[in-house]
Amino acid sequence: MSMKPLEFDRRYGELDQVISAFLGMPADDEPDRPSEALQSYLRHTWHTRPWALATAETQLREYARNPPGRLRLSLGEFYPVPDVGLPESAIQDWLFVIADHIKASIESGTVPPTSIPRTHWEWHARFPELGQFLGGWFSQDMPDAFPDHDTAVRDYKDTTDSHVVARLTGELNELLALRLDESDYALAVTELGMEVDPPRPYSPSGWLALVAQTLGEPPADYGPPSQGV
Structure with missing residues (x-):
């Protein structure tokens, strides 16, 4: 049985927004450098829904800490991370890196300057x-x-x-x-x-x-x- 929409949004709604920003883009985030895809997500979200950033950080970190086990996989009650060009073994660490960047942006209050959209996702989000x-x-x-x-x-x-x-x-x-x-x-x-x-x-x-x-x-x-x- 797949997850109900309300429960999905509570657990993964903003996580899905973040991951969607990476479709077709390299997931090449480093601890000292966010990717172009993540910068686009941060820029758009800061200027439209800044309150969602904390939710994104929490959902990313919770998913990385508790990846779906066999039972949740069999029930379909999980968020399937799309192919972002990384091996499955690297996904967990990558999610933590993204969460750390979002947390740092929130705590420092660093709002990316306005710009024309730079990714396919950002064009459609804006x-x-x-x-x-x-x-x-x-x-x-x-x-x-x-x-x-x-x-x-x-x-x-x-x-x-x-x-x-x-x-x-x-x-x-x-x-x-x-x-x-x-x-x-x-x-x-x-x-x-x-x-x-x-x-x-x-x-x-x-x-x-x-x-x-x-x-x-x-x-x-x-x-x-x-x-x-």
């Missing part, structure tokens, strides 16, 4: 709805589903809750406010799941600005219904 939008409506299948980009954007707007549309509009404006180089905007949309080029003649940033404008337009107001005579 711009989650934009990732859903680009990966869902502008995958490589987009030309088969919609005649053009504008139709896809309108479909998203018409079929998505207005509160979620507002969240996406905010993320678009935040990304545009960073004033990145055009090559960085091209990287951003790729990291966030876009698998087709922006429509001509738009650059990636120009198209994102157009999408933000389209999504921010209020619904048409046709006025009150006419009264019969």
